Amino acid sequence: MCRWLAYSGTPLLLDTVLYKPQHSLIDQSLHSRMGVETTNGDGFGVGWYTEDGRETPTPAIMCDVGPAWNNRNLHEIADHVRSGLFFAHIRASTGTAVQQSNCHPFRHGRWMWMHNGAIAGFHEMRRELCLLVDPVLFPDIGGTTDSEVMFYLALTYGLDDDPPAAVARMVGVVERVGREHGVEFPMQMTVAVTDGVRVWAFRYSSSGASRSLFYSSRVDSLRRLHPDKAFLRDVSEETRLVVSEPLGDLPGAWHEVPESTYGIVQPGADELLPFVPQPA
Template sequence: MCRWLAYSGTPLLLDTILYKPAHSLIDQSLHSKLGVETTNGDGFGVGWYAANGTPAVLRDVGPAWNNRNLREIADHVQSPLFFAHIRASTGTAVQQTNCHPFRHGRWLWMHNGSIADFHLMRRELFLLVDPQLFNGIEGTTDSEMMFYLALTFGLEQDPPGAVARMAGTVERIGHEKGVEFPLQMTVAVTDGVRVWAFRYSSKGESRSLFYSSRVDTLRTLHPDVEFLQEVSDETRLIVSEPLGDLPGAWNEVPESSYGVVQPGADEMFTFSPQAA
Protein backbone atom coordinates (compact mmCIF):
# COMPACT_ATOMS: atom_id res chain seq x y z
CA MET A 1 0.00 0.00 0.00
CA CYS A 2 2.11 2.96 1.20
CA ARG A 3 4.93 3.95 3.57
CA TRP A 4 5.14 7.13 5.60
CA LEU A 5 7.02 8.94 8.34
CA ALA A 6 6.34 11.84 10.69
CA TYR A 7 9.17 13.79 12.30
CA SER A 8 8.91 16.22 15.22
CA GLY A 9 11.78 17.79 17.13
CA THR A 10 14.97 19.74 16.55
CA PRO A 11 14.80 21.54 13.18
CA LEU A 12 16.61 19.41 10.58
CA LEU A 13 17.20 19.41 6.86
CA LEU A 14 14.72 17.01 5.27
CA ASP A 15 17.68 15.15 3.81
CA THR A 16 18.73 14.01 7.29
CA ILE A 17 15.65 11.82 7.64
CA LEU A 18 14.50 11.24 4.04
CA TYR A 19 17.79 10.11 2.49
CA LYS A 20 20.54 9.45 5.04
CA PRO A 21 19.23 6.53 7.15
CA ALA A 22 20.20 3.04 5.99
CA HIS A 23 16.57 2.11 5.35
CA SER A 24 15.31 5.61 4.59
CA LEU A 25 11.90 6.33 3.12
CA ILE A 26 13.61 6.68 -0.25
CA ASP A 27 15.08 3.19 0.14
CA GLN A 28 11.65 1.92 1.20
CA SER A 29 10.16 3.27 -2.03
CA LEU A 30 12.13 0.49 -3.75
CA HIS A 31 12.79 -2.04 -1.00
CA SER A 32 10.00 -2.01 1.56
CA LYS A 33 10.37 -4.86 4.04
CA LEU A 34 7.05 -4.72 5.91
CA GLY A 35 4.62 -3.29 3.36
CA VAL A 36 2.12 -5.15 1.21
CA GLU A 37 4.21 -4.17 -1.84
CA THR A 38 7.98 -4.05 -2.03
CA THR A 39 7.87 -1.06 -4.38
CA ASN A 40 5.98 2.15 -3.63
CA GLY A 41 6.30 4.15 -6.83
CA ASP A 42 2.86 5.69 -7.45
CA GLY A 43 3.81 9.17 -6.28
CA PHE A 44 5.10 10.84 -3.15
CA GLY A 45 4.60 13.89 -1.01
CA VAL A 46 6.32 15.94 1.67
CA GLY A 47 4.67 18.49 3.95
CA TRP A 48 6.61 20.75 6.30
CA TYR A 49 6.02 23.74 8.55
CA ALA A 50 7.63 27.10 7.91
CA ALA A 51 8.42 29.82 10.45
CA ASN A 52 4.93 31.34 10.07
CA GLY A 53 3.33 28.09 11.26
CA THR A 54 1.63 27.15 7.99
CA PRO A 55 2.49 23.95 6.10
CA ALA A 56 3.97 23.78 2.62
CA VAL A 57 3.37 20.68 0.50
CA LEU A 58 5.30 19.17 -2.41
CA ARG A 59 3.61 16.29 -4.22
CA ASP A 60 4.35 14.50 -7.48
CA VAL A 61 3.17 11.42 -9.35
CA GLY A 62 6.60 9.97 -10.11
CA PRO A 63 8.55 7.67 -7.81
CA ALA A 64 10.46 9.28 -4.95
CA TRP A 65 13.72 7.50 -5.67
CA ASN A 66 14.61 9.53 -8.76
CA ASN A 67 12.79 12.85 -8.27
CA ARG A 68 15.24 15.72 -8.72
CA ASN A 69 12.96 18.31 -7.13
CA LEU A 70 12.64 16.26 -3.95
CA ARG A 71 16.39 15.75 -3.82
CA GLU A 72 16.90 19.50 -4.32
CA ILE A 73 14.57 20.70 -1.55
CA ALA A 74 15.74 18.01 0.87
CA ASP A 75 19.19 19.60 0.88
CA HIS A 76 17.81 23.10 1.55
CA VAL A 77 14.56 22.92 3.53
CA GLN A 78 14.83 22.75 7.32
CA SER A 79 11.84 22.17 9.59
CA PRO A 80 10.99 21.06 13.12
CA LEU A 81 7.98 19.06 11.92
CA PHE A 82 7.39 17.32 8.62
CA PHE A 83 5.45 14.48 7.03
CA ALA A 84 6.69 12.33 4.13
CA HIS A 85 4.72 9.71 2.21
CA ILE A 86 5.39 7.29 -0.65
CA ARG A 87 2.34 5.88 -2.39
CA ALA A 88 1.33 2.51 -3.74
CA SER A 89 -2.16 2.97 -5.17
CA THR A 90 -4.98 0.68 -4.05
CA GLY A 91 -6.91 1.37 -7.24
CA THR A 92 -7.45 5.11 -7.57
CA ALA A 93 -5.64 7.09 -10.24
CA VAL A 94 -1.98 8.01 -10.09
CA GLN A 95 -2.33 11.78 -10.11
CA GLN A 96 -0.94 14.66 -8.07
CA THR A 97 -4.18 15.35 -6.20
CA ASN A 98 -4.19 11.74 -4.95
CA CYS A 99 -0.73 12.01 -3.37
CA HIS A 100 -0.34 12.50 0.37
CA PRO A 101 -0.07 14.42 2.63
CA PHE A 102 -3.38 16.23 2.29
CA ARG A 103 -3.71 19.76 3.65
CA HIS A 104 -6.53 21.86 5.08
CA GLY A 105 -5.54 25.13 6.69
CA ARG A 106 -2.79 24.37 9.18
CA TRP A 107 -3.60 20.63 9.20
CA LEU A 108 -1.77 17.80 7.40
CA TRP A 109 -3.03 14.21 7.03
CA MET A 110 -1.54 11.03 5.56
CA HIS A 111 -2.69 7.42 5.53
CA ASN A 112 -1.57 3.89 4.78
CA GLY A 113 -4.29 1.31 4.24
CA SER A 114 -7.65 1.38 2.53
CA ILE A 115 -11.40 1.46 2.79
CA ALA A 116 -12.35 -1.97 1.45
CA ASP A 117 -14.73 -1.82 -1.52
CA PHE A 118 -14.54 1.96 -1.41
CA HIS A 119 -16.50 2.18 -4.66
CA LEU A 120 -19.55 0.73 -2.88
CA MET A 121 -19.47 3.37 -0.14
CA ARG A 122 -18.10 6.39 -1.96
CA ARG A 123 -21.41 8.16 -2.61
CA GLU A 124 -22.73 7.75 0.94
CA LEU A 125 -19.45 8.94 2.45
CA PHE A 126 -19.29 11.97 0.15
CA LEU A 127 -22.76 13.04 1.20
CA LEU A 128 -21.68 13.13 4.86
CA VAL A 129 -18.93 15.70 4.28
CA ASP A 130 -19.74 19.19 5.58
CA PRO A 131 -20.89 21.27 2.55
CA GLN A 132 -18.53 24.06 3.63
CA LEU A 133 -15.59 21.63 3.34
CA PHE A 134 -16.72 19.72 0.27
CA ASN A 135 -15.03 21.87 -2.38
CA GLY A 136 -11.68 21.27 -0.70
CA ILE A 137 -11.67 17.66 -1.90
CA GLU A 138 -9.42 17.58 -4.96
CA GLY A 139 -8.71 13.89 -5.56
CA THR A 140 -10.47 10.54 -5.65
CA THR A 141 -8.82 8.55 -2.85
CA ASP A 142 -10.36 6.93 0.19
CA SER A 143 -7.54 8.56 2.20
CA GLU A 144 -8.63 12.11 1.36
CA MET A 145 -12.24 11.14 2.02
CA MET A 146 -11.23 9.94 5.50
CA PHE A 147 -9.54 13.30 6.13
CA TYR A 148 -12.60 15.32 5.15
CA LEU A 149 -14.91 13.11 7.18
CA ALA A 150 -12.63 13.63 10.20
CA LEU A 151 -12.72 17.40 9.58
CA THR A 152 -16.51 17.19 9.38
CA PHE A 153 -16.63 15.32 12.69
CA GLY A 154 -14.54 17.90 14.55
CA LEU A 155 -10.89 17.19 13.82
CA GLU A 156 -9.83 20.75 14.59
CA GLN A 157 -11.37 20.60 18.07
CA ASP A 158 -10.91 16.93 19.03
CA PRO A 159 -8.57 14.93 16.75
CA PRO A 160 -8.89 11.53 18.50
CA GLY A 161 -12.66 11.80 18.75
CA ALA A 162 -13.01 12.93 15.13
CA VAL A 163 -10.88 10.06 13.82
CA ALA A 164 -12.87 7.61 15.97
CA ARG A 165 -16.14 8.97 14.55
CA MET A 166 -14.74 8.76 11.01
CA ALA A 167 -13.73 5.13 11.59
CA GLY A 168 -17.11 4.31 13.09
CA THR A 169 -18.91 5.85 10.12
CA VAL A 170 -16.82 3.92 7.58
CA GLU A 171 -17.44 0.66 9.43
CA ARG A 172 -21.18 1.30 9.77
CA ILE A 173 -21.66 2.05 6.08
CA GLY A 174 -19.34 -0.77 5.10
CA HIS A 175 -21.33 -3.28 7.10
CA GLU A 176 -24.55 -1.94 5.56
CA LYS A 177 -23.00 -2.70 2.16
CA GLY A 178 -21.99 -6.20 3.19
CA VAL A 179 -18.28 -5.47 3.62
CA GLU A 180 -16.97 -7.65 6.46
CA PHE A 181 -13.82 -5.67 7.29
CA PRO A 182 -14.28 -2.15 5.94
CA LEU A 183 -11.29 -0.27 7.34
CA GLN A 184 -7.51 -0.65 7.37
CA MET A 185 -5.47 2.34 8.54
CA THR A 186 -2.39 3.82 9.97
CA VAL A 187 -2.98 7.57 9.99
CA ALA A 188 -0.87 10.57 10.96
CA VAL A 189 -2.39 14.02 11.46
CA THR A 190 -0.87 17.24 12.76
CA ASP A 191 -1.76 20.85 13.44
CA GLY A 192 1.90 21.88 13.32
CA VAL A 193 2.38 21.57 17.08
CA ARG A 194 1.21 18.07 17.99
CA VAL A 195 1.21 14.87 15.94
CA TRP A 196 -1.42 12.15 16.40
CA ALA A 197 -0.76 8.68 14.96
CA PHE A 198 -3.41 5.93 14.79
CA ARG A 199 -3.15 2.20 14.13
CA TYR A 200 -6.43 0.36 13.59
CA SER A 201 -8.17 -2.13 11.31
CA SER A 202 -11.60 -3.73 11.36
CA LYS A 203 -9.97 -7.17 11.20
CA GLY A 204 -7.50 -6.46 13.99
CA GLU A 205 -4.53 -7.06 11.68
CA SER A 206 -3.30 -3.53 11.04
CA ARG A 207 -0.42 -2.36 8.88
CA SER A 208 2.90 -1.89 10.63
CA LEU A 209 3.65 1.27 12.63
CA PHE A 210 6.56 2.16 14.93
CA TYR A 211 7.70 5.04 17.10
CA SER A 212 11.22 5.95 18.15
CA SER A 213 12.46 5.55 21.71
CA ARG A 214 13.25 8.53 23.92
CA VAL A 215 16.41 10.30 22.80
CA ASP A 216 17.91 10.41 26.30
CA THR A 217 17.53 6.62 26.54
CA LEU A 218 19.15 6.12 23.16
CA ARG A 219 22.06 8.39 24.06
CA THR A 220 22.80 6.12 27.01
CA LEU A 221 22.64 3.03 24.83
CA HIS A 222 24.58 4.53 21.91
CA PRO A 223 26.84 7.39 23.07
CA ASP A 224 28.84 7.21 19.83
CA VAL A 225 25.90 7.98 17.50
CA GLU A 226 26.40 11.59 16.38
CA PHE A 227 22.78 12.21 15.39
CA LEU A 228 21.60 11.57 18.95
CA GLN A 229 23.95 14.25 20.27
CA GLU A 230 22.52 16.84 17.88
CA VAL A 231 18.78 16.54 18.58
CA SER A 232 16.66 17.48 21.58
CA ASP A 233 15.18 15.05 24.08
CA GLU A 234 11.73 15.72 22.60
CA THR A 235 12.70 14.61 19.08
CA ARG A 236 10.51 11.75 17.89
CA LEU A 237 9.84 9.77 14.72
CA ILE A 238 6.78 7.73 13.78
CA VAL A 239 7.29 5.43 10.81
CA SER A 240 5.61 2.68 8.82
CA GLU A 241 8.79 0.67 9.18
CA PRO A 242 12.09 1.30 11.00
CA LEU A 243 14.68 3.46 9.24
CA GLY A 244 17.54 1.27 10.49
CA ASP A 245 18.45 -1.51 12.88
CA LEU A 246 19.88 0.47 15.82
CA PRO A 247 19.16 -1.71 18.88
CA GLY A 248 16.49 -0.27 21.14
CA ALA A 249 15.53 2.49 18.72
CA TRP A 250 12.11 1.32 17.56
CA ASN A 251 8.89 0.27 19.28
CA GLU A 252 5.78 -1.13 17.64
CA VAL A 253 2.58 0.86 18.12
CA PRO A 254 0.10 -1.59 19.69
CA GLU A 255 -2.91 -2.76 17.73
CA SER A 256 -5.96 -0.47 18.08
CA SER A 257 -3.96 2.38 19.62
CA TYR A 258 -3.06 5.99 19.01
CA GLY A 259 -0.25 8.14 20.29
CA VAL A 260 0.32 11.88 20.66
CA VAL A 261 3.70 13.53 20.14
CA GLN A 262 3.54 16.91 21.86
CA PRO A 263 5.51 19.41 23.92
CA GLY A 264 6.25 17.66 27.21
CA ALA A 265 5.43 13.99 27.74
CA ASP A 266 4.14 11.98 24.79
CA GLU A 267 1.12 9.75 25.43
CA MET A 268 -0.40 6.48 24.17
CA PHE A 269 -4.07 5.48 24.34
CA THR A 270 -6.34 2.69 23.12
CA PHE A 271 -8.42 3.43 20.02
CA SER A 272 -11.85 2.25 19.01
CA PRO A 273 -14.38 3.54 16.47
CA GLN A 274 -17.33 5.58 17.72
CA ALA A 275 -20.76 6.39 16.39
CA ALA A 276 -20.83 9.76 14.64
Protein backbone atom coordinates in the same frame (compact mmCIF):
# COMPACT_ATOMS: atom_id res chain seq x y z
CA MET B 1 -0.47 0.26 0.29
CA CYS B 2 2.07 2.95 1.21
CA ARG B 3 4.92 3.92 3.53
CA TRP B 4 5.15 7.13 5.54
CA LEU B 5 7.02 8.95 8.29
CA ALA B 6 6.25 11.83 10.63
CA TYR B 7 9.06 13.83 12.25
CA SER B 8 8.77 16.21 15.19
CA GLY B 9 11.67 17.77 17.06
CA THR B 10 14.83 19.76 16.48
CA PRO B 11 14.66 21.52 13.08
CA LEU B 12 16.85 19.73 10.57
CA LEU B 13 17.26 19.31 6.83
CA LEU B 14 14.67 16.95 5.37
CA ASP B 15 17.34 14.78 3.74
CA THR B 16 18.70 13.89 7.20
CA VAL B 17 15.63 11.66 7.58
CA LEU B 18 14.47 11.09 4.00
CA TYR B 19 17.77 9.99 2.42
CA LYS B 20 20.56 9.41 4.94
CA PRO B 21 19.34 6.56 7.19
CA GLN B 22 20.30 2.98 6.30
CA HIS B 23 16.69 2.07 5.43
CA SER B 24 15.40 5.54 4.64
CA LEU B 25 11.97 6.28 3.24
CA ILE B 26 13.57 6.68 -0.19
CA ASP B 27 15.11 3.21 0.16
CA GLN B 28 11.70 1.90 1.23
CA SER B 29 10.17 3.24 -1.97
CA LEU B 30 12.17 0.50 -3.75
CA HIS B 31 12.83 -2.04 -0.99
CA SER B 32 10.05 -2.03 1.58
CA ARG B 33 10.44 -4.89 4.06
CA MET B 34 7.05 -4.71 5.79
CA GLY B 35 4.65 -3.27 3.23
CA VAL B 36 2.14 -5.17 1.14
CA GLU B 37 4.23 -4.17 -1.89
CA THR B 38 8.03 -4.09 -2.03
CA THR B 39 7.92 -1.12 -4.41
CA ASN B 40 5.99 2.07 -3.68
CA GLY B 41 6.28 4.07 -6.89
CA ASP B 42 2.84 5.61 -7.50
CA GLY B 43 3.80 9.09 -6.36
CA PHE B 44 5.10 10.77 -3.23
CA GLY B 45 4.65 13.87 -1.14
CA VAL B 46 6.33 15.87 1.61
CA GLY B 47 4.72 18.50 3.80
CA TRP B 48 6.50 20.75 6.28
CA TYR B 49 6.02 23.65 8.65
CA THR B 50 8.43 26.55 9.06
CA GLU B 51 8.76 29.07 11.87
CA ASP B 52 7.56 32.11 9.94
CA GLY B 53 5.95 34.01 12.80
CA ARG B 54 2.35 33.35 11.81
CA GLU B 55 -0.05 32.67 14.65
CA THR B 56 -1.64 29.77 12.74
CA PRO B 57 1.00 27.77 10.84
CA THR B 58 0.18 26.46 7.37
CA PRO B 59 2.27 23.62 5.93
CA ALA B 60 3.93 23.68 2.53
CA ILE B 61 3.20 20.65 0.33
CA MET B 62 5.30 19.28 -2.53
CA CYS B 63 4.18 16.14 -4.38
CA ASP B 64 4.56 14.39 -7.72
CA VAL B 65 3.19 11.31 -9.46
CA GLY B 66 6.56 9.74 -10.24
CA PRO B 67 8.56 7.53 -7.90
CA ALA B 68 10.44 9.18 -5.05
CA TRP B 69 13.72 7.36 -5.67
CA ASN B 70 14.66 9.30 -8.82
CA ASN B 71 12.96 12.68 -8.33
CA ARG B 72 15.55 15.44 -8.63
CA ASN B 73 13.23 18.12 -7.26
CA LEU B 74 12.61 16.14 -4.08
CA HIS B 75 16.34 15.64 -3.57
CA GLU B 76 16.96 19.35 -4.16
CA ILE B 77 14.29 20.44 -1.68
CA ALA B 78 15.34 17.88 0.94
CA ASP B 79 18.90 19.20 0.88
CA HIS B 80 17.79 22.82 1.46
CA VAL B 81 14.57 22.82 3.52
CA ARG B 82 14.88 22.73 7.30
CA SER B 83 11.86 21.96 9.50
CA GLY B 84 10.99 20.85 13.00
CA LEU B 85 7.76 19.13 11.92
CA PHE B 86 7.29 17.36 8.61
CA PHE B 87 5.48 14.47 6.96
CA ALA B 88 6.68 12.32 4.05
CA HIS B 89 4.71 9.69 2.15
CA ILE B 90 5.42 7.26 -0.69
CA ARG B 91 2.36 5.88 -2.42
CA ALA B 92 1.31 2.49 -3.73
CA SER B 93 -2.16 2.98 -5.16
CA THR B 94 -4.98 0.68 -4.04
CA GLY B 95 -6.99 1.40 -7.20
CA THR B 96 -7.48 5.15 -7.52
CA ALA B 97 -5.68 7.15 -10.20
CA VAL B 98 -2.01 8.04 -10.07
CA GLN B 99 -2.32 11.83 -10.12
CA GLN B 100 -1.00 14.75 -8.07
CA SER B 101 -4.28 15.40 -6.28
CA ASN B 102 -4.20 11.82 -4.94
CA CYS B 103 -0.71 12.12 -3.43
CA HIS B 104 -0.36 12.47 0.33
CA PRO B 105 -0.02 14.35 2.60
CA PHE B 106 -3.33 16.20 2.28
CA ARG B 107 -3.74 19.71 3.68
CA HIS B 108 -6.63 21.79 4.95
CA GLY B 109 -5.76 25.05 6.68
CA ARG B 110 -3.22 24.27 9.39
CA TRP B 111 -3.98 20.52 9.24
CA MET B 112 -1.98 17.86 7.45
CA TRP B 113 -3.01 14.19 7.01
CA MET B 114 -1.55 11.00 5.51
CA HIS B 115 -2.68 7.38 5.47
CA ASN B 116 -1.51 3.87 4.73
CA GLY B 117 -4.19 1.27 4.15
CA ALA B 118 -7.57 1.27 2.44
CA ILE B 119 -11.32 1.33 2.86
CA ALA B 120 -12.45 -2.05 1.53
CA GLY B 121 -15.31 -1.58 -0.93
CA PHE B 122 -14.64 2.15 -1.25
CA HIS B 123 -15.77 2.27 -4.88
CA GLU B 124 -19.24 1.07 -3.92
CA MET B 125 -19.64 3.29 -0.86
CA ARG B 126 -17.77 6.38 -2.05
CA ARG B 127 -20.89 8.41 -2.89
CA GLU B 128 -22.52 7.69 0.46
CA LEU B 129 -19.37 8.60 2.40
CA CYS B 130 -18.86 11.79 0.40
CA LEU B 131 -22.42 12.89 1.15
CA LEU B 132 -21.56 12.75 4.86
CA VAL B 133 -18.82 15.37 4.44
CA ASP B 134 -19.79 18.85 5.64
CA PRO B 135 -21.09 20.74 2.53
CA VAL B 136 -18.83 23.67 3.43
CA LEU B 137 -15.78 21.38 3.29
CA PHE B 138 -16.77 19.24 0.32
CA PRO B 139 -15.57 21.64 -2.45
CA ASP B 140 -12.04 21.44 -1.05
CA ILE B 141 -11.69 17.71 -1.81
CA GLY B 142 -9.26 17.66 -4.72
CA GLY B 143 -8.74 13.99 -5.49
CA THR B 144 -10.48 10.63 -5.62
CA THR B 145 -8.85 8.61 -2.83
CA ASP B 146 -10.43 6.98 0.20
CA SER B 147 -7.62 8.59 2.25
CA GLU B 148 -8.75 12.12 1.44
CA VAL B 149 -12.40 11.30 2.13
CA MET B 150 -11.33 9.95 5.52
CA PHE B 151 -9.56 13.27 6.20
CA TYR B 152 -12.62 15.33 5.32
CA LEU B 153 -14.89 13.11 7.38
CA ALA B 154 -12.57 13.64 10.35
CA LEU B 155 -12.72 17.41 9.73
CA THR B 156 -16.51 17.13 9.57
CA TYR B 157 -16.64 15.26 12.88
CA GLY B 158 -14.59 17.76 14.86
CA LEU B 159 -10.87 17.45 14.05
CA ASP B 160 -10.36 21.08 15.08
CA ASP B 161 -11.70 20.41 18.58
CA ASP B 162 -10.72 16.82 19.45
CA PRO B 163 -8.61 14.91 16.90
CA PRO B 164 -8.82 11.43 18.52
CA ALA B 165 -12.62 11.69 18.88
CA ALA B 166 -12.97 12.96 15.31
CA VAL B 167 -10.92 10.08 13.91
CA ALA B 168 -12.89 7.61 16.06
CA ARG B 169 -16.16 8.96 14.65
CA MET B 170 -14.76 8.82 11.11
CA VAL B 171 -13.83 5.16 11.54
CA GLY B 172 -17.18 4.44 13.16
CA VAL B 173 -19.12 5.80 10.22
CA VAL B 174 -16.89 4.05 7.65
CA GLU B 175 -17.44 0.73 9.42
CA ARG B 176 -21.20 1.29 9.63
CA VAL B 177 -21.52 2.20 5.96
CA GLY B 178 -19.17 -0.60 4.94
CA ARG B 179 -21.16 -3.24 6.77
CA GLU B 180 -24.37 -1.90 5.29
CA HIS B 181 -22.73 -2.68 1.94
CA GLY B 182 -21.80 -6.20 3.04
CA VAL B 183 -18.12 -5.49 3.79
CA GLU B 184 -17.08 -7.41 6.91
CA PHE B 185 -13.83 -5.55 7.57
CA PRO B 186 -14.12 -2.07 5.99
CA MET B 187 -11.19 -0.22 7.59
CA GLN B 188 -7.44 -0.72 7.35
CA MET B 189 -5.36 2.25 8.46
CA THR B 190 -2.30 3.77 9.93
CA VAL B 191 -2.91 7.53 9.93
CA ALA B 192 -0.84 10.56 10.92
CA VAL B 193 -2.44 13.96 11.42
CA THR B 194 -0.97 17.21 12.73
CA ASP B 195 -2.00 20.79 13.47
CA GLY B 196 1.58 22.04 13.24
CA VAL B 197 2.22 21.62 16.97
CA ARG B 198 1.21 18.08 17.91
CA VAL B 199 1.17 14.85 15.88
CA TRP B 200 -1.45 12.14 16.36
CA ALA B 201 -0.70 8.68 14.92
CA PHE B 202 -3.32 5.90 14.74
CA ARG B 203 -3.02 2.17 14.11
CA TYR B 204 -6.33 0.37 13.60
CA SER B 205 -8.12 -2.11 11.35
CA SER B 206 -11.58 -3.66 11.47
CA SER B 207 -9.99 -7.12 11.28
CA GLY B 208 -7.53 -6.49 14.11
CA ALA B 209 -4.54 -7.05 11.81
CA SER B 210 -3.28 -3.56 11.02
CA ARG B 211 -0.36 -2.48 8.86
CA SER B 212 2.95 -1.91 10.63
CA LEU B 213 3.68 1.27 12.63
CA PHE B 214 6.62 2.17 14.88
CA TYR B 215 7.78 5.06 17.04
CA SER B 216 11.31 6.00 18.04
CA SER B 217 12.71 5.70 21.55
CA ARG B 218 13.29 8.71 23.75
CA VAL B 219 16.49 10.50 22.77
CA ASP B 220 17.90 10.42 26.30
CA SER B 221 17.50 6.61 26.36
CA LEU B 222 19.22 6.27 22.99
CA ARG B 223 22.12 8.43 24.15
CA ARG B 224 22.72 6.07 27.06
CA LEU B 225 22.54 3.05 24.76
CA HIS B 226 24.65 4.58 21.99
CA PRO B 227 26.94 7.32 23.37
CA ASP B 228 29.11 7.06 20.23
CA LYS B 229 26.32 8.22 17.86
CA ALA B 230 27.08 11.85 17.06
CA PHE B 231 23.65 12.64 15.59
CA LEU B 232 21.99 11.92 18.93
CA ARG B 233 23.94 14.82 20.46
CA ASP B 234 22.50 17.25 17.92
CA VAL B 235 18.77 16.72 18.59
CA SER B 236 16.61 17.64 21.55
CA GLU B 237 14.95 15.18 23.89
CA GLU B 238 11.62 16.23 22.32
CA THR B 239 12.64 14.70 18.98
CA ARG B 240 10.49 11.79 17.83
CA LEU B 241 9.79 9.82 14.65
CA VAL B 242 6.72 7.75 13.77
CA VAL B 243 7.26 5.47 10.78
CA SER B 244 5.60 2.70 8.79
CA GLU B 245 8.77 0.69 9.17
CA PRO B 246 12.07 1.36 10.98
CA LEU B 247 14.67 3.49 9.20
CA GLY B 248 17.52 1.29 10.40
CA ASP B 249 18.56 -1.50 12.74
CA LEU B 250 19.96 0.52 15.66
CA PRO B 251 19.27 -1.65 18.76
CA GLY B 252 16.66 -0.17 21.07
CA ALA B 253 15.66 2.57 18.64
CA TRP B 254 12.19 1.43 17.60
CA HIS B 255 8.99 0.24 19.27
CA GLU B 256 5.90 -1.14 17.55
CA VAL B 257 2.68 0.79 18.09
CA PRO B 258 0.22 -1.73 19.58
CA GLU B 259 -2.88 -2.78 17.67
CA SER B 260 -5.90 -0.43 18.08
CA THR B 261 -3.80 2.34 19.61
CA TYR B 262 -3.05 5.98 18.97
CA GLY B 263 -0.13 8.10 20.13
CA ILE B 264 0.33 11.83 20.64
CA VAL B 265 3.71 13.45 20.00
CA GLN B 266 3.65 16.81 21.75
CA PRO B 267 5.68 19.25 23.83
CA GLY B 268 6.29 17.55 27.16
CA ALA B 269 5.30 13.93 27.74
CA ASP B 270 4.06 11.92 24.77
CA GLU B 271 1.07 9.61 25.20
CA LEU B 272 0.00 6.18 23.94
CA LEU B 273 -3.71 5.39 24.34
CA PRO B 274 -6.31 2.81 23.22
CA PHE B 275 -8.24 3.60 20.04
CA VAL B 276 -11.91 2.61 19.80
CA PRO B 277 -14.23 3.65 16.92
CA GLN B 278 -17.26 5.70 17.93
CA PRO B 279 -20.66 6.34 16.30
CA ALA B 280 -20.72 9.63 14.42
